[in-house]
Structures are given as structure tokens and as C-alpha cells.
Amino acid sequence: MVYYAHFFPDLSEYPDLKSWLIIVCLVSCSPVLLASDEPGLWFEDLKGSADRQALYQVLHAMPKGGDLHSHSSGAVFSEWWYEMALEQAANGYVYYTKTRIMNCRDYGGDEFGQPYLLYFSNIQASRWATLSECEQGEYKRLSVLTNVEKSAWLNSIRLDKPHEGRDEFFQAHWQRLGDLTANPYLAVEAVVRNIKAFSAEGLIYMEPDFNVFGAISADGTPVPPDEVAELLRARLRQKDVTNTGMVTRFQLAILRFLPGAPELLKPIYTFLDSNRDLWVSLDLVGREDNDKGYPAKFLEAFREVRRTHHGIRLSIHGGEVDEPNRHVRDTLILGAERIGHGVNLISDPDLMLLMRGGPYLVEVNLVSNLLLEYVTDFSQHPFPEYLRLGIPVALSTDDRGMWDSTMTDEFFVAVMEFNLSWEEIKQLSRNSLKHAFVSDELKGELLARYNKRIAAFERSMVRGGMARLNSPDCRRFIRNHYDLCGQN
Numbered sequence: 345m346v347y348y349a350h351f352f353p354d355l356s357e358y359p360d361l362k363s364w365l366i367i368v369c370l371v372s373c374s375p376v377l378l379a380s381d382e383p384g385l386w387f388e389d390l391k392g393s394a395d396r397q398a399l400y401q402v403l404h405a406m407p408k409g410g411d412l413h414s415h416s417s418g419a420v421f422s423e424w425w426y427e428m429a430l431e432q433a434a435n436g437y438v439y440y441t442k443t444r445i446m447n448c449r450d451y452g453g454d455e456f457g458q459p460y461l462l463y464f465s466n467i468q469a470s471r472w473a474t475l476s477e478c479e480q481g482e483y484k485r486l487s488v489l490t491n492v493e494k495s496a497w498l499n500s501i502r503l504d505k506p507h508e509g510r511d512e513f514f515q516a517h518w519q520r521l522g523d524l525t526a527n528p529y530l531a532v533e534a535v536v537r538n539i540k541a542f543s544a545e546g547l548i549y550m551e552p553d554f555n556v557f558g559a560i561s562a563d564g565t566p567v568p569p570d571e572v573a574e575l576l577r578a579r580l581r582q583k584d585v586t587n588t589g590m591v592t593r594f595q596l597a598i599l600r601f602l603p604g605a606p607e608l609l610k611p612i613y614t615f616l617d618s619n620r621d622l623w624v625s626l627d628l629v630g631r632e633d634n635d636k637g638y639p640a641k642f643l644e645a646f647r648e649v650r651r652t653h654h655g656i657r658l659s660i661h662g663g664e665v666d667e668p669n670r671h672v673r674d675t676l677i678l679g680a681e682r683i684g685h686g687v688n689l690i691s692d693p694d695l696m697l698l699m700r701g702g703p704y705l706v707e708v709n710l711v712s713n714l715l716l717e718y719v720t721d722f723s724q725h726p727f728p729e730y731l732r733l734g735i736p737v738a739l740s741t742d743d744r745g746m747w748d749s750t751m752t753d754e755f756f757v758a759v760m761e762f763n764l765s766w767e768e769i770k771q772l773s774r775n776s777l778k779h780a781f782v783s784d785e786l787k788g789e790l791l792a793r794y795n796k797r798i799a800a801f802e803r804s805m806v807r808g809g810m811a812r813l814n815s816p817d818c819r820r821f822i823r824n825h826y827d828l829c830g831q832n
């Protein structure tokens with residue numbers, strides 16, 4: 345069994361007993377726990393100890409599988425954006441951000457398309473140069489922000505205030521990022537930062553989306569998709585990336601509600617077909633409470649591209665919406681093998697019955713679903729129903745940069761809110777690898793690697809390995825929602 349030593353009696357009055365205990369501890373116990381060799385029992389005891397910090401430490405150090413649902417731009421922390429934007433001076437990019445609004449435009453502009461009245465929209469110098477003198481004065485170079493401005497800039501792309509939710513995320517965060525998301529060099533470095541960060545959290549596989557369309561050079565001219573792909577390919581071959589051992593594959597995403605979105609399938613399938621070494625899948629993204637992007641709208645277009653292309657995998661957002669509807673069902677009919685979010689699958693019991701035991705996996709994003717208000721608290725989340733009815737699920741991070749969270753946080757939330765067993769935790773990690781869009785051979789290698797690492801971790805925990813674990817930093821989401829890292 346495992347015993348937690350949260351407090352000790354004052355032993356100063358018992359010098360003999362104190363010496364004896366020190367000797368016993370020197371030979372048999374770590375500073376925090378003594379462990380059992382019964383499978384998973386040490387984890388039950390860890391949960392029972394109510395020591396949240398210790399639980400977080402273990403979940404951080406724990407080997408993990410993959411992240412199957414992450415958006416490259418949304419996965420970038422605010423401070424990373426800032427640092428990388430300034431670093432891009434080396435590639436000729438200089439960025440400006442809007443720090444003042446001086447009524448330079450006439451009334452009646454399109455605030456929903458290209459909002460003018462939006463602080464901290466970011467543009468590159470080539471675009472700034474085309475603005476009127478009045479509008480140029482509204483912007484400031486990112487490199488010369490005052491401390492107050494910089495702090496506000498960092499906060500402007502975090503979803504961390506009580507009044508911020510789905511609308512702020514969909515209608516302000518992405519619009520603010522602006523030209524920052526069109527710089528292919530910056531996008532590549534963002535992927536590299538995430539590879540390193542996820543690797544440090546114990547992940548061995550990532551499958552984020554990475555856009556190759558719409559990239560622009562420092563002078564504003566377009567960068568062709570193949571050139572962007574080559575930049576990424578070359579960077580991933582460098583030693584600091586390969587040293588992590590991370591296996592990375594990418595998806596391409598279509599913003600589902602845009603006019604003409606189904607017509608984008610053809611060029612995207614053509615790109616995917618000829619870049620199969622790295623790009624493995626297609627996704628449909630964007631808010632599903634916008635009726636323009638409903639899944640059945642894409643059915644004919646998918647059938648058409650399937651007539652000429654084979655082997656393109658599909659992981660598609662479905663059921664990330666408040667109302668009960670057929671989105672998950674219709675998304676499977678499109679050919680999806682994995683469903684992103686699947687929050688409203690719970691409202692379709694017939695489909696749930698069909699999904700028990702696989703083969704389709706639901707990519708669950710607990711933190712995202714809370715912050716974007718698809719659940720008002722975690723007790724409403726259908727994840728434990730899916731998990732415990734045998735519908736394959738895996739945890740993923742979605743736009744973690746904007747939530748300011750990590751994969752450890754997703755596991756921590758799941759354990760705290762749904763009392764996950766150690767076996768369930770391992771099942772989630774294994775699911776994330778079993779449903780990766782890689783060859784059977786590579787999948788086997790990844791699973792073997794995970795099994796070996798988790799077995800070693802379990803052995804070390806049973807032997808009292810708590811003392812050897814690092815104290816990880818907590819990011820804002822977990823600090824704000826749980827009593828961790830000395831702050832609430």
C-alpha cells in the first residue's frame with residue numbers, strides 16, 4: 345500500500361523514536377510515498393491522498409501517447425507569439441499592432457469581416473505601409489510596446505476572463521493574430537516549439553493541422569504551398585527536432601462555413617496526395633453553430649474527390665455544438681474515421697450504440713469545451729459516458745495556446761472530475777496511438793515504445809519514484825481552476 349506523509353508529529357520529545365524513523369526511512373521510503381506493487385493501486389492511493397500537487401506532478405511526468413487534435417496557430421502560447429514575432433526580423437518580417445483607435449475610417453465598416461475597431465490586431469510592415477497616415481498612427485511596432493501594452497497584447501489572445509468565451513475566441517482572437525498566422529517561417533517554428541513542449545510532457549506523437557495555403561513573404565507576395573511544405577520538411581530534419589524522438593504528422597483544415605468551402609476539397613486533396621510523407625488527413629473546422637458549415641453540405645464534394653484519390657484519411661470536427669443534431673452521424677457519412685469533440689453525440693443514443701467498441705474515435709477536448717461554453721461545468725461533459733460505454737476516446741488539447749493549458753492539464757481535469765483509473769489513463773494514451781493516421785508498422789512501433797515507457801514509469805512509481813519527479817510549472821488555466829502551484 346502507499347502512505348502519504350502530509351504531516352509528521354513533533355518528534356523532538358522522542359529522540360530515540362526520531363532516530364529510528366530516520367533509519368527506517370533511509371532504507372525504505374521516498375520523501376512522499378511508499379508504494380505497493382499491486383497494479384494501479386499506487387495511483388488510487390495518490391488520488392485518495394488529496395495531494396493535488398503530487399497528482400499533477402505524476403501526470404506531468406507520466407509517459408503519454410499522442411495529441412490527435414491540435415491547431416498549429418491556436419496551440420501557440422501568447423509569450424511564444426511575441427518572442428517568435430520579434431525573431432522574424434531575421435527573415436525580414438516586422439510586425440505592428442493596433443494600440444490606439446483614432447476614428448480614421450468612415451462609419452459603416454465591416455466589423456465582422458475585417459474589424460477596424462479591434463485593439464491589438466497584428467499586421468506586417470508591408471501591409472502597414474499601405475495604410476493611410478492616420479491609420480499608421482494607430483499602430484505601434486511590436487518591438488517597442490510599453491510594459492502595459494505588452495501585457496495587454498499577451499492577454500488579448502488568451503481566453504482567460506469571465507466575460508470571454510466563444511465569441512471572443514472565434515471573432516476576436518483569430519482576427520487579432522492576423523498576419524502573424526500567414527508567416528510560414530513563424531508557423532514552422534511554432535510547430536517546433538510545440539514538438540519540444542509536448543515531448544517534454546511525455547508525448548511521442550502529434551498530428552496537428554498545419555496550413556500551407558495563404559502564406560505571405562515579408563514583402564507581402566504569396567509563398568506557394570509546396571515551398572511552405574519544404575520549409576517545414578527541412579526544419580523537421582534538424583537535430584534539435586529529431587532529438588526529441590517525436591513522430592509528427594499533419595492535417596489540412598478547411599474553414600467550413602466560408603462561401604465556396606466544398607470547392608476547396610479538390611486542391612487540398614491534390615496537395616495531400618502528393619505530400620503523404622507528412623500530411624495525412626483533412627479536417628473541417630470553424631464554429632458549428634454557424635449553419636453555413638453543416639457537414640452534409642460537403643457530401644457531394646467528398647464523393648467527387650474520392651472518385652480519383654485513395655487513402656486520404658479524415659478527422660473532422662463534429663458535434664461541437666449546443667443543440668442536438670445529426671452532425672456526428674453526417675460527419676461519419678462524409679467518411680470521417682475520427683470525430684473532433686463529439687460533444688452532442690450524447691444526444692444521439694442510437695449512434696452511440698453503433699459507436700461502442702469502435703472503430704471510430706472521438707477526440708475529446710475537455711478544457712476547450714468548458715472555455716468555449718459547450719458545457720457550463722465538467723459534470724455536464726459526456727466524456728465519461730463515451731469512455732465507460734466503450735466508445736474509443738482520446739484526450740487532446742485543441743487550441744491550448746489560447747486556453748494557456750497543456751496535455752497534462754487535460755489528464756488532470758479528467759482525473760479530478762471523472763475519477764479516472766490508472767488503466768483508463770493508459771487506455772486513453774493507447775487509443776491516441778491506435779487511431780493515429782500512420783502506417784500499421786509505425787503504429788506498432790509507437791505502441792511498443794509507449795508500453796515500454798509506461799511500464800518503466802509504473803515500476804519507478806511502485807518503488808517510490810515520487811521523489812525523483814520534477815515540479816512542473818502550471819500554466820494559467822490549471823492555476824485558475826484548481827488549487828495548484830501555490831495559487832488559485
Ligand SMILES: [Zn+2]
Pocket residue numbers: 413415629661684742743
Ligand atoms: Zn478543434
